[in-house]
Every structure is written in C-alpha cells, then in structure tokens.
Amino acid sequence: MTTTQDAVLPSRSAAHAPPPGRVTIEPVRPSHRWSPPRPVRRAAGPIGTLLLWWLLSAVGVLSPEVLASPATVFGKALSMIADGELPTAIAVSGQRVVLGFLIGGVVGTALALVAGLLRLGEDLVDSTVGMFRTLPWVGLIPLFIIWFGINEEPKIALIALGVTFPIYFNIYAGIRGVDAQLVEAGRVLGLRRWGLIRHVVLPGALPGALVGLRYALGTAWLALVWAEQVNASQGIGYLMNNAQQFFQTDVIVVCLVTYAVLGLLCDLAVRVLSRYALSWRASFEGA
Amino acid sequence: MTAVTTSTDTAAVSIRGLRKQFGERAVIDGLDLDVAPGEFVALLGRSGCGKSTLLRILAGLDSEIDGLVTVPGRRAVAFQAPRLMPWKRVWQNVVLGLAGRPDRALAQRYLDEVGLSAKTTVWPKTLSGGEAQRVSLARALVREPELLLLDEPFGALDALTRVKAQQLVADLWARHECAVLLVTHDVEEALLLADRVLVMDGGVIAHEVPVALPRPRQIDHPTLVRLRTELLGRLGIVEPSRSARPGDAA
Numbered sequence: 001m002t003t004t005q006d007a008v009l010p011s012r013s014a015a016h017a018p019p020p021g022r023v024t025i026e027p028v029r030p031s032h033r034w035s036p037p038r039p040v041r042r043a044a045g046p047i048g049t050l051l052l053w054w055l056l057s058a059v060g061v062l063s064p065e066v067l068a069s070p071a072t073v074f075g076k077a078l079s080m081i082a083d084g085e086l087p088t089a090i091a092v093s094g095q096r097v098v099l100g101f102l103i104g105g106v107v108g109t110a111l112a113l114v115a116g117l118l119r120l121g122e123d124l125v126d127s128t129v130g131m132f133r134t135l136p137w138v139g140l141i142p143l144f145i146i147w148f149g150i151n152e153e154p155k156i157a158l159i160a161l162g163v164t165f166p167i168y169f170n171i172y173a174g175i176r177g178v179d180a181q182l183v184e185a186g187r188v189l190g191l192r193r194w195g196l197i198r199h200v201v202l203p204g205a206l207p208g209a210l211v212g213l214r215y216a217l218g219t220a221w222l223a224l225v226w227a228e229q230v231n232a233s234q235g236i237g238y239l240m241n242n243a244q245q246f247f248q249t250d251v252i253v254v255c256l257v258t259y260a261v262l263g264l265l266c267d268l269a270v271r272v273l274s275r276y277a278l279s280w281r282a283s284f285e286g287a
Numbered sequence: 288m289t290a291v292t293t294s295t296d297t298a299a300v301s302i303r304g305l306r307k308q309f310g311e312r313a314v315i316d317g318l319d320l321d322v323a324p325g326e327f328v329a330l331l332g333r334s335g336c337g338k339s340t341l342l343r344i345l346a347g348l349d350s351e352i353d354g355l356v357t358v359p360g361r362r363a364v365a366f367q368a369p370r371l372m373p374w375k376r377v378w379q380n381v382v383l384g385l386a387g388r389p390d391r392a393l394a395q396r397y398l399d400e401v402g403l404s405a406k407t408t409v410w411p412k413t414l415s416g417g418e419a420q421r422v423s424l425a426r427a428l429v430r431e432p433e434l435l436l437l438d439e440p441f442g443a444l445d446a447l448t449r450v451k452a453q454q455l456v457a458d459l460w461a462r463h464e465c466a467v468l469l470v471t472h473d474v475e476e477a478l479l480l481a482d483r484v485l486v487m488d489g490g491v492i493a494h495e496v497p498v499a500l501p502r503p504r505q506i507d508h509p510t511l512v513r514l515r516t517e518l519l520g521r522l523g524i525v526e527p528s529r530s531a532r533p534g535d536a537a
Contacts, residue, residue, distance in 0.1 A: 185370035188346055188363075189384030189426070199383060203374040280374045282412030 068250035076250040077257070085239070090258065092235040093224055096152065100159025101220045107160065108167030108216070115168075116175030116205070117197060129168055137161045138226050145230065155227035162223035166215040174208025175201055207281065210274045217266040221259060298357070299324045299434050299466035300345065305354035306490075307340055314340050316490030318354075324433065327460055327467045329477035332487035333522060338470045341487070342438050345468065359433035359466075363426075367439040369419035371411040371426075378407045381426045397425040400462075401455060417448035421455065428459060435460075437469040441476065453480060457502065474518050478511050479504050486521045494521045 018024045036044075050070055056062045057069030064072065080086040111129060114121035137158065144154035178201050186200040228237020236255050243251035300322035307315040314337035322328050332338040343349045344356060346364045371380045378394035385393075391407070398407055401421040411419060420440055427435060437456070441449040457480055460467055471477055477484045478498055486494035496514055504511060519525075 181366075181368065181370055182372060184348060185364075185366065186372075186384065188348065190386075190430075191384045195384065199375070200372060203372070206374070280410045280412065282373065282410075 064249065065247050066249065068248075068253060072250045073253045073257075077254045080251070080254060086254070086258065089234065089236045089239050089255075090262070093228065093237070094262070096155050096227065096235065097159060097220050097224050100156040100223065101163050101216065103156065104160035104163025104220075105167055105213075105216065108164040108212075109171060111164075112168045112171035112175065116172045117201065126172070129165070133165050133169075137223070141226065141230060150231040154230060155224070155232070158227040159220050159223040162219040163216040166219055167209075167212045170208045170212025170215065171205055174205030174212075177208060178204035207274075207278055210270065210277065214267060214270040214274075217270060218263060221263045221266070225259060297324075298322065299326065299359055300468070301355075301357040303355040305341075305344070305352060305356060307337070307344065307349070307352050313490055315344075315352075318491045320485070320492055322434075322466050322468060324466055325464045327469070327480060327482045329469045329471060329481035329484045330487060331471065331474060331477055331484060331518065331522060334472065336487045337490060338487045339438055342436050342468065342470050345434070346436050361430060361432045362434045362436060363428070363430045363432035364436045364438065365420070365423045365427045365440045367442045369411075369416075369423040371414075371419055371422055373411050375411075376408050377403070377411060377414070377422055380411065380422060381429050383426070385429065393429060394425070397429045398422070400428070400459065401425045415448075417444055417452060420444060420452060424455070424459065428463060431463070432465050435463075435465045435467045437467060437471075439471055440469075442472070449476075454503075456480065461502075474515055474522070475506055478514055478518070479506065484514075484518060486518065488521075494518075 016024060035041075053062070053067070054070045057064075057067070057071075062069070068076070077086070111125050115125040115129070116122070140161070141154070141158065144157050148154040148157055182204065183196060183200055186196045191199060225237065228235050229241065232238035232241065236258055240252055240255040243249075243255070298321045300320065302318060302320040305315050305318040305320075306313060318341070330338045330341070340349065342364075344352055345358055346362060347358075371377075372383065375383060378391050378398065379389055381394040381397055382389045382391075395404070395407055398404055401424055403418060403421055403425070406414065406418060406422070411422070414422065420443075423440070440456075441452050444452055453476060456467075456469075460480075469477065469480060481498055484496045484498060485492050486496075488494070496518060498511075498514065500508060500510055
C-alpha cells in the first residue's frame with residue numbers, strides 16, 4: 001500500500017529524496033495572514049449570539065411573548081434604571097446577600113477554625129458539617145418559611161446556609177494543607193500556639209480561604225434567586241415574579257442579566273483581592 | 288529516666304545514655320556525647336543512621352526519648368530546606384518568633400552579615416536556593432544561639448554555591464563563637480569546617496576524629512586527605528588506592 005503511494009509522489013520529492021531512514025524537515029514560513037486580535041476573537045461568540053438573537057427577533061421567529069428582542073431588553077433596562085425601579089431592587093437584594101453572606105461567612109469560618117485547629121474540634125464538627133452538607137438546601141425553603149415566616153428572615157437564612165459550606169470546607173482544607181515543615185520551623189523559632197496560628201497556619205490557609213470566598217459569593221447570588229421566589233415584595237426576584245404574571249419577558253431578561261452582572265462583579269472583586277493578598281505566592285499562573 | 292534539661296554548665300551539649308525508639312527499632316541506643324562551648328562538631332553517618340533524629344532531639348522537636356540530654360536554652364536550627372514562610376518578607380522571616388515587635392533594623396544587621404543587604408524586603412519566592420539558605424542562616428543567628436544545629440544545610444545547593452556557603456558558615460562561626468553541630472553526609476565538608484568529626488553507627492557515636500588543623504583549611508592538605516580516607520572507610524567506602532593503579536607500579 002505505502003510503497004505504491006511512494007512511487008506516485010511528485011517528482012520534487014524524488015529529486016530531494018532523503019537517504020533511507022531520514023526525513024527532510026520542510027521549511028515553513030510563518031503565515032502573515034491577518035488574524036483578529038485575541039479580545040476580538042473572544043468577544044465574537046457572545047456578540048454573535050446577541051446578533052443571532054436580535055436577528056431572530058427582527059424576522060419574527062422569536063415572538064416577544066417567548067423572548068423579547070435585545071433592543072427591547074436594553075430599552076427596558078434603561079427605563080427601569082431611570083425610574084429607580086431597578087436600583088431599588090438591587091439595593092434590597094444586595095442587602096439580603098450582604099447580610100446572609102456575613103452570617104454564613106462568620107459561621108463557616110468559626111466552624112472551620114474549630115475543626116482545623118483542634119483535633120477534638122475536627123472530631124466533633126467535621127462529620128456533623130458533612131452531614132448537613134448533603135441536605136439539599138434549596139429543599140429547606142418550606143421548613144424555613146415555617147420557622148422564620150415569609151419576610152426577610154428565611155431569605156437571609158437560605159443565603160447564609162448556602163454560604164456556610166463552601167467557606168467551611170475551603171478554610172478547613174486550607175488549614176490542614178499547611179506544610180507541616182513550616183509549622184515545625186515556626187516551633188523551632190520559638191512560636192507558641194497563637195503565634196503559630198497567626199504567623200504560619202492562617203496565612204498558609206489564605207489561598208484556600210479565598211477560593212472558598214469566591215465560591216461562596218457565587219452560591220450567595222444563586223441562593224438569592226431561590227430565596228426571592230418566596231413571597232418577595234421587593235427586590236430583583238419580586239420584579240421577576242411580577243413580570244411573569246404579565247408575560248413581560250423583557251423585564252425577566254433584565255433581571256436575569258442583573259443577577260449575572262452582580263455575580264460577575266463579586267467574582268472580579270475577589271480576584272483582585274486574591275492577586276493583592278497572594279502576591280507572595282510562587283505558583284503556576286497559566287501558560 | 289527521660290529528660291531534656293537546659294543549662295549553662297561547662298559543656299554546651301551533654302548527652303548520657305540517650306535512647307530513641309521508633310516502634311520496636313532503636314535508632315539511637317545508649318548514645319553519649321559532649322560538645323564544648325564554641326566547639327564545631329560535624330556528625331557523619333550513613334543515611335538512616337539516626338543523625339538527623341539526634342539533631343531533632345537536640346532542637347527540642349522530639350522529646351519521646353530515654354536518657355539525659357542537656358542543651359543550652361538559646362538554640363537555633365537551619366534545616367536542609369530553608370523553610371522560610373513564603374507569606375513573609377525576608378526581614379520578617381529573619382525576626383519571626385523573637386519576643387517584642389518585629390525589628391527591621393535588627394534583621395537588616397544579620398542580613399548584611401550573610402551578604403543579603405539588598406534582599407531585605409523581597410518575597411522569599413524571588414530568592415535563589417543559596418540566598419534562601421543564607422536567609423535561613425541569618426534567621427538562626429539573629430537568635431544569638433549558644434548552640435547552632437545545622438541539618439545538611441548545604442545538601443540541596445549546587446557545588447559552587449555550597450563552597451561559598453561553607454565559607455560563610457566558617458566565618459559566621461568564628462564571629463559568633465557558638466557551638467555548632469553540623470549533620471552532613473559530606474566528608475570533605477566535615478573536615479574543612481569541624482574541630483571534631485563524629486561518625487554515627489549502630490545508634491551510638493562509633494568513631495571520633497579530632498581535626499587539629501589551622502583554618503582556613505585546604506582540601507588537599509595531606510593530613511586532611513588521610514583523615515578523609517579513614518572516615519570514608521568508617522562509612523563503608525573503600526577508595527581505590529593509588530599504588531594499585533596500573534602504571535604506578537613501574
């Protein structure tokens with residue numbers, strides 16, 4: 001098979017035929033074909049999707065009842081900002097996230113410190129948290145309503161619960177991941193228990209803690225979406241529920257985009273914080 | 288009978304009948320050792336002979352022992368890996384664990400001494416292996432120890448850096464006049480630096496060689512070459528003898 005193909009190769013190859021067992025590396029010039037810059041290429045997908053959406057709406061394939069056109073959504077967003085409806089909703093929802101996040105963050109951190117720093121704490125806390133972790137927290141909404149009523153409390157409790165676990169697991173893993181050799185060096189240098197915790201264990205757990213923070217913020221916004229489906233009279237979820245009654249898909253999309261943007265902003269903030277707080281780290285930063 | 292006591296008696300280190308077991312196996316079994324104040328002692332031995340265990344006991348990192356061990360209260364250790372806290376600047380690493388507020392000027396003085404004046408405020412990740420090891424030495428010396436424990440501190444350095452680091456340790460020792468216990472597997476290093484070279488085997492100090500040569504020492508000094516052959520023999524390595532080479536006989 002191969003031999004027959006070799007025989008019919010163009011004569012150019014035959015003229016420069018390498019000795020048997022050798023291969024000639026054909027020189028290739030770098031192509032100078034123009035290619036769009038990387039950010040443009042990266043933006044092409046989202047913008048293309050947006051264009052497709054706009055096109056489908058314009059030709060009538062997507063009716064406004066199914067999905068409002070991007071132009072309508074944008075206009076609606078502007079008017080909702082102008083009349084203060086969206087900023088108010090963001091403020092109310094933001095307050096829920098901040099409160100829930102603070103409560104969950106404090107509880108998660110406290111549990112992680114107890115379990116991470118003390119062996120007794122690990123025995124008592126870790127399996128217990130592991131047990132509660134497996135509860136589907138979204139499924140707890142009915143119970144939370146019975147316990148906390150239908151006002152702000154069940155919403156904040158749900159967010160706090162969603163935040164507790166990523167904070168707990170990442171800080172706990174961070175503490176237990178600290179290099180034992182460094183702890184030993186700290187002991188030799190004369191650090192006592194609190195000195196070791198402050199100068200060795202906690203800074204060593206920081207990278208893990210920041211991963212937990214990023215994850216927890218994502219969960220906080222997700223929990224908010226669920227929580228605001230429960231009898232909200234204010235907030236982004238309330239706007240969405242309201243819009244659903246009147247088939248206002250433009251408002252629904254504005255609300256969804258708002259959730260996404262707020263989540264992205266939180267993520268960005270943690271990434272900036274990480275870059276600053278972990279500047280000592282000598283780890284792989286991507287090729 | 289189990290004790291690690293700290294004292295300022297005549298000897299810097301005094302060990303009587305030290306025994307250390309891991310499970311059923313006794314790594315150190317009835318070891319006696321004295322180190323005089325300001326004496327530089329090198330400890331050689333095959334890998335797994337218990338020399339690092341002995342150093343850890345003297346550092347206070349392992350106190351599940353039998354026997355009587357007396358060491359100075361002010362001790363410092365430099366490990367094979369520098370073990371700097373990556374989240375602390377170089378100078379903060381040097382003064383870590385000292386009582387009171389971190390004193391940058393103090394750290395600076397000792398960093399000057401190891402030739403790292405310019406690296407005071409950098410992160411440890413930017414240091415080369417040799418530089419990190421010098422920071423580790425500065426961190427040990429800032430404690431003004433009466434006993435400096437060195438656990439193969441040059442083991443991970445390349446040959447050229449190692450020679451410089453050895454000279455630095457010799458200088459620092461001459462200036463600070465502390466007792467030094469250097470655990471190493473490098474016979475030449477031991478002979479170049481130490482007043483006395485010990486060979487550990489079977490859980491005790493099996494052999495002891497005083498090195499009464501003036502410093503700085505030359506590696507090709509006849510006495511040193513003779514001692515080297517003797518010590519390598521003790522460690523189970525027989526060097527090919529010169530007269531056995533073909534051609535030399537004629």
